[in-house]
Amino acid sequence: MPPTVAGFTARHIGTDAAAQATMLAAVGYASVDELVKAAVPASIHVDPRATSDIPAAATEAEALAELRELASQNRTARPMIGLGYYDTFTPSVIARNVLENPSWYTAYTPYQPEISQGRLEALINFQTMVTDLTGLATANASMLDESTAVVEGMLVARRASKSTSDVFLVDADALPQTRALLEHRAAALGIELQVVDFARQPGVEPAHRDETPATLPDAFGAFVQYPGASGRVWDPSDVVAAVHSAGGLVVAAADLLALTLLRSPGSFGADVAVGTTQRFGVPLGFGGPHAGYMAVRAGLERQLPGRLVGVSQDAVGHSAYRLSLQTREQHIRREKATSNICTAQVLLAVMAAMYAVYHGPDGLRAIAEDVATKTETLAAQLRGYGLTLVSDAFFDTLRVVVPGTADRVIERARALGYQLLRVDDATVGVSVDETTTAADLAAVATAFGLPDDGAPVDPEGAVPLASVPADLHRQDEYLQHPVFRMHRSETAMMRYLKALADRDYALDRGMIPLGSCTMKLNAATEMAAVSWPEFSRVHPFAPADDVIGYLAMIEQLETWLAEVTGYDTVSLQPNAGSQGELAGLLAIRGYHRANGDLERTVCLIPSSAHGTNAASAVLAGMKVVVVACDEAGNVDLDDLRAKIAAHADTLAALMITYPSTHGVYEHDVLEITQAVHDAGGQVYVDGANLNALLGYARFGDLGGDVSHLNLHKTFAIPHGGGGPGVGPVAAKAHLAPHLPSHPFAQRDDHAGGYTFEGGAISAAPYGSAGILPISWAYVRMMGGDGLRDATAAAVLSANYVAARLRRHFPVLYTGESGLVAHECILDLRPLREETGVTVDDVAKRLIDYGFHAPTMSFPVAGTLMVEPTESEDLAELDRFVEAMIAIKAEAIAVGAGEWPADDNPLVNAPHTAEAVVVEEWEHPYSRETAVYPVRALIRTKYWPPVRRIDQAYGDRNLVCACPPIEAFA
Numbered sequence: 001m002p003p004t005v006a007g008f009t010a011r012h013i014g015t016d017a018a019a020q021a022t023m024l025a026a027v028g029y030a031s032v033d034e035l036v037k038a039a040v041p042a043s044i045h046v047d048p049r050a051t052s053d054i055p056a057a058a059t060e061a062e063a064l065a066e067l068r069e070l071a072s073q074n075r076t077a078r079p080m081i082g083l084g085y086y087d088t089f090t091p092s093v094i095a096r097n098v099l100e101n102p103s104w105y106t107a108y109t110p111y112q113p114e115i116s117q118g119r120l121e122a123l124i125n126f127q128t129m130v131t132d133l134t135g136l137a138t139a140n141a142s143m144l145d146e147s148t149a150v151v152e153g154m155l156v157a158r159r160a161s162k163s164t165s166d167v168f169l170v171d172a173d174a175l176p177q178t179r180a181l182l183e184h185r186a187a188a189l190g191i192e193l194q195v196v197d198f199a200r201q202p203g204v205e206p207a208h209r210d211e212t213p214a215t216l217p218d219a220f221g222a223f224v225q226y227p228g229a230s231g232r233v234w235d236p237s238d239v240v241a242a243v244h245s246a247g248g249l250v251v252a253a254a255d256l257l258a259l260t261l262l263r264s265p266g267s268f269g270a271d272v273a274v275g276t277t278q279r280f281g282v283p284l285g286f287g288g289p290h291a292g293y294m295a296v297r298a299g300l301e302r303q304l305p306g307r308l309v310g311v312s313q314d315a316v317g318h319s320a321y322r323l324s325l326q327t328r329e330q331h332i333r334r335e336k337a338t339s340n341i342c343t344a345q346v347l348l349a350v351m352a353a354m355y356a357v358y359h360g361p362d363g364l365r366a367i368a369e370d371v372a373t374k375t376e377t378l379a380a381q382l383r384g385y386g387l388t389l390v391s392d393a394f395f396d397t398l399r400v401v402v403p404g405t406a407d408r409v410i411e412r413a414r415a416l417g418y419q420l421l422r423v424d425d426a427t428v429g430v431s432v433d434e435t436t437t438a439a440d441l442a443a444v445a446t447a448f449g450l451p452d453d454g455a456p457v458d459p460e461g462a463v464p465l466a467s468v469p470a471d472l473h474r475q476d477e478y479l480q481h482p483v484f485r486m487h488r489s490e491t492a493m494m495r496y497l498k499a500l501a502d503r504d505y506a507l508d509r510g511m512i513p514l515g516s517c518t519m520k521l522n523a524a525t526e527m528a529a530v531s532w533p534e535f536s537r538v539h540p541f542a543p544a545d546d547v548i549g550y551l552a553m554i555e556q557l558e559t560w561l562a563e564v565t566g567y568d569t570v571s572l573q574p575n576a577g578s579q580g581e582l583a584g585l586l587a588i589r590g591y592h593r594a595n596g597d598l599e600r601t602v603c604l605i606p607s608s609a610h611g612t613n614a615a616s617a618v619l620a621g622m623k624v625v626v627v628a629c630d631e632a633g634n635v636d637l638d639d640l641r642a643k644i645a646a647h648a649d650t651l652a653a654l655m656i657t658y659p660s661t662h663g664v665y666e667h668d669v670l671e672i673t674q675a676v677h678d679a680g681g682q683v684y685v686d687g688a689n690l691n692a693l694l695g696y697a698r699f700g701d702l703g704g705d706v707s708h709l710n711l712h713k714t715f716a717i718p719h720g721g722g723g724p725g726v727g728p729v730a731a732k733a734h735l736a737p738h739l740p741s742h743p744f745a746q747r748d749d750h751a752g753g754y755t756f757e758g759g760a761i762s763a764a765p766y767g768s769a770g771i772l773p774i775s776w777a778y779v780r781m782m783g784g785d786g787l788r789d790a791t792a793a794a795v796l797s798a799n800y801v802a803a804r805l806r807r808h809f810p811v812l813y814t815g816e817s818g819l820v821a822h823e824c825i826l827d828l829r830p831l832r833e834e835t836g837v838t839v840d841d842v843a844k845r846l847i848d849y850g851f852h853a854p855t856m857s858f859p860v861a862g863t864l865m866v867e868p869t870e871s872e873d874l875a876e877l878d879r880f881v882e883a884m885i886a887i888k889a890e891a892i893a894v895g896a897g898e899w900p901a902d903d904n905p906l907v908n909a910p911h912t913a914e915a916v917v918v919e920e921w922e923h924p925y926s927r928e929t930a931v932y933p934v935r936a937l938i939r940t941k942y943w944p945p946v947r948r949i950d951q952a953y954g955d956r957n958l959v960c961a962c963p964p965i966e967a968f969a
């Protein structure tokens with residue numbers, strides 16, 4: 001026999017046939033297929049041929065070649081469209097050491113702060129950068145994009161305002177995509193938007209000062225764009241004062257690069273500042289992913305959505321970082337939720353923060369001055385040629401008046417390799433960025449009709465911000481913390497990034513057995529194309545003809561995802577699972593309303609649901625009614641029927657997760673969905689657990705009308721330390737008209753030939769398109785069979801862990817066959833009863849054994865949820881099982897009084913090197929037990945940088961910006 005070269009599936013799946021045989025023996029089944037068929041209820045099995053349209057698996061080389069071919073169909077024009085998206089130089093040291101480094105991109109959300117100090121420091125740098133530049137007190141880390149951040153800002157204003165008005169004022173010069181999002185989201189919440197031309201308000205712009213002062217309508221808040229979408233730089237102070245005097249709050253979207261030169265939103269009184277950090281070194285990626293930001297003035301910090309990194313201290317009083325105001329997102333409070341953001345944009349926030357660390361305040365200012373100077377130069381050329389600009393006060397964007405010839409100008413520019421913005425047939429927009437050269441300016445000038453005399457446009461003598469009134473020029477300092485000075489050479493930067501990465505535990509060290517999050521392999525081949533300029537340097541509003549490769553890839557991926565889920569069509573626009581939920585629920589809302597069922601607003605949600613479900617329902621304007629679960633963890637059918645009966649005329653939807661967040665395949669799922677349909681409701685199936693189903697059953701066949709998927713769970717997009725994500729929404733045909741559209745969408749039709757007409761849900765038409773090559777490559781290299789094999793291997797691994805640990809920790813829920821799905825919940829409550837050892841102690845002790853803890857106390861308090869995924873090999877699974885068994889024995893010793901309850905390896909975990917390198921060792925267990933409980937650790941030890949972190953201390957003493965260096969001395 002010739003040697004066989006292992007295909008990608010065998011590289012992706014950690015267990016080979018021999019290992020699987022061993023595991024099957026432990027579980028008690030003869031084959032993997034038999035096991036999965038026993039676990040998945042027979043009534044929902046699909047014929048494997050259902051995945052037939054997915055091409056047979058490509059090799060890694062073939063997939064890369066196909067991606068090269070797709071990439072070559074994108075035209076890498078120079079994007080000068082602006083509207084919140086700018087080309088940027090990603091410093092190579094950041095591209096290589098963050099974006100392309102698994103130590104950063106395979107990390108999980110920092111819920112376990114002791115093993116996350118590196119990324120938490122990076123994120124606190126991000127928060128400091130944002131608070132400094134915006135002039136506000138507290139920033140989070142991070143938002144999904146600028147437009148969703150504006151919506152969140154509107155919601156903060158509504159919560160915090162004392163005004164009873166339902167009106168929110170929107171700047172007429174807002175980004176068009178932001179206006180589209182505001183309209184869609186406000187409608188669902190009963191908020192009335194009023195678009196106001198703030199330029200016509202008193203004192204806004206010198207040209208208008210002589211006009212009669214208009215008064216602003218009564219409102220709970222107002223949104224201003226600064227600088228405006230048109231590029232206009234203006235002074236919002238008077239608008240802010242007027243809104244404040246009526247009891248409203250002001251949300252300002254501000255460009256961070258402009259803020260290095262212009263007065264900060266905080267200085268003119270804005271309550272909330274939002275925006276994007278894309279142009280801080282994060283590639284365009286045809287729309288994302290990029291980190292949005294939000295900062296608030298003092299007094300509003302407890303209203304912030306998203307994650308907030310703060311400083312606390314560890315068990316011995318050392319400063320340490322953690323997520324503040326609750327370990328989990330403070331706002332996802334089920335039906336009382338105010339925001340649904342879960343997965344954010346951590347990896348991109350890290351990149352943007354490091355761009356600021358690398359350039360420092362003077363470097364950023366120099367970049368901004370260069371951009372402003374180049375813009376001024378181009379403006380002078382155009383004006384010299386007799387052209388008029390819409391505004392003479394600008395930073396980086398010009399609006400040029402070209403009556404009747406906009407299309408001609410844009411076509412000429414395009415022929416020269418430049419993308420400009422068509423505002424209307426008489427106006428063209430041009431945006432300059434750090435990558436723009438003098439030759440670019442000259443070429444653009446010729447597109448406007450200036451003679452092409454071959455001379456580059458000379459910035460000599462141009463003064464940045466020449467027409468911006470002096471009182472709008474920034475005077476105060478920013479980024480004065482030493483971190484923005486200390487790492488300016490490439491050597492220092494490389495070492496800083498390495499030092500931070502070394503403090504963290506990511507998939508490049510070992511297993512991250514997180515229930516509900518599917519921390520599977522993010523293969524290097526899948527990641528490769530993300531960095532290619534044909535994918536990374538593409539503006540989201542580029543003309544369709546310039547993005548043919550992207551559109552082809554998107555169409556294929558939509559089609560594949562529709563097929564594997566049993567739906568008719570898919571939108572890739574939502575940029576996280578939470579946003580997919582919202583898009584799906586808003587589609588349901590739109591459908592009911594189109595049918596005249598205005599009163600259908602009740603959303604039934606089982607008590608076991610993920611927190612985002614209820615939060616999304618609230619944000620979709622629905623009323624959440626909780627359905628009980630029975631002792632087996634399944635939806636309580638009697639309670640469901642009772643709730644359906646009680647809300648018969650008002651039922652909008654049921655949101656159900658399949659398999660459930662309890663990790664079991666509910667047998668009654670078809671009965672459940674039928675009951676909802678009989679009552680006129682729609683069924684939303686939360687697809688985050690698709691890794692337990694792919695190739696074996698399909699949501700569409702279970703009675704689902706709509707689902708979101710998490711490509712950052714099931715489809716191999718890395719977790720990035722808490723983002724990015726992609727949360728496509730997949731639906732049946734009747735909901736298709738209500739799926740998200742976008743004002744700048746390059747294409748109207750989607751998988752299956754459907755046209756979407758619902759409101760926008762992300763700032764970019766295809767959301768975080770820049771990372772779609774990852775999921776595309778995953779499906780392409782697995783093929784239909786490989787996807788099915790991955791599911792089987794994942795289910796086998798979970799059942800193997802359950803089978804081996806069951807004697808030590810009860811497995812809380814199983815299906816009728818006694819099997820779990822792709823994850824299992826270990827019940828640690830009996831252990832606590834018996835020994836006093838808590839789930840926290842076990843989680844922290846796992847760090848000493850070289851593991852990331854499983855999901856803690858979700859969905860059931862006092863439990864650990866383990867999802868091993870298909871990618872871990874048997875040796876790693878066994879290492880985990882044995883660690884858990886050893887920790888159990890330690891707990892028993894505590895219970896038996898061998899170690900005191902307040903001084904044992906569990907309560908003292910995790911142990912740092914410092915903890916054991918002490919003159920006098922005073923604990924009743926040895927140093928070896930503390931840090932080398934298993935001999936293999938002597939060579940492979942991960943040393944946590946801090947001891948257990950005091951959560952309450954950090955909330956009492958809220959510090960969310962870089963602490964002084966001495967704090968770590």
Ligand SMILES: *Cc1c(COP(=O)(O)O)cnc(C)c1O
Pocket residue numbers: 341342343516517576577578579610612613657661686688689710725727
């Ligand atoms: C992860 C998850 C979500 C939310 O997805 P995000 O991308 O984090 O917004 C929703 N439901 C379930 C069951 C999940 O596991």
